[in-house]
Amino acid sequence: MNRSATLAGLTLAVAAAFSGSALAATDAAPATQTKATSAEASRHDGKAGKPGKEGRHHAGKQHRDAAWIPGLGPVPKPVLDGLALNDAQQKHLTEARDAQRTLHQAMREDRQAGRATLDAQLQAGKLDPRALVQARESQRDKFRAQAEGVQKQWLALWDSLDATQQGKVTEFVKQRHAEHGKRRAPANQG
Known part of the structure; x- marks a missing residue:
């Protein structure tokens, strides 16, 4: 197995472990996107947006x-x-x-x-x-x-x-x- 395929597989395994769901993708980019999306969802109770926004000066008005x-x-x-x-x-x-x-x-x-x-x-x-x-x-x-x-x-x-x-x-x-x-x-x- 070549090095990039091994790295992609390892990235998928780590992302699956952290996100709590099995990933069917074989490319590293979708795994990263899925991981970030589930991290954002967990921080925002399912709401999309930038992580950490609710704790800062969140409302300019x-x-x-x-x-x-x-x-x-x-x-x-x-x-x-x-x-x-x-x-x-x-x-x-x-x-x-x-x-x-x-x-x-x-x-x-x-x-x-x-x-x-x-x-x-x-x-x-x-x-x-x-x-x-x-x-x-x-x-x-x-x-x-x-x-x-x-x-x-x-x-x-x-x-x-x-x-x-x-x-x-x-x-x-x-x-x-x-x-x-x-x-x-x-x-x-x-």
């Missing part, structure tokens, strides 16, 4: 409509709606969101320029990781002051909330913290 309280994280729209923000508080929220969007857009554009630097190095056939690290550090320094300004705007929103509103946010954060603790608990035991 949710974060776009949220408030970001430094040190506490996102406060979603349903919680904000429950706060019944007055006009001045709504103004703080809008200004902070706009400043956050402006900062993120500027950072995205700067990252694209950084990728252009790497592309130029690759085209020249000479990589200089020190220059890339220095450029990244320069980017951080460049946006640090702007990020601190955005943070001050979010804190201004927090400061504008009355005690009842802050209490509602506190209850939400307490509940979210407890839920995260429950998810972490099994990993910490063992």
Whole structure:
């Protein structure tokens, strides 16, 4: 038997063992696709899509409509709606969101320029990781002051909330913290 046929057979056997089903295909590519598909299905309870998406910032609209309280994280729209923000508080929220969007857009554009630097190095056939690290550090320094300004705007929103509103946010954060603790608990035991 030739080497590639042996490798294909071995790949099929391993894929069948991990997927829990016998594979009838003789080619390695379908085995890999079947293995990935069943891994995705098991992670998504049968839903198709990218693995791991549910655990990350999965809903851009949710974060776009949220408030970001430094040190506490996102406060979603349903919680904000429950706060019944007055006009001045709504103004703080809008200004902070706009400043956050402006900062993120500027950072995205700067990252694209950084990728252009790497592309130029690759085209020249000479990589200089020190220059890339220095450029990244320069980017951080460049946006640090702007990020601190955005943070001050979010804190201004927090400061504008009355005690009842802050209490509602506190209850939400307490509940979210407890839920995260429950998810972490099994990993910490063992």
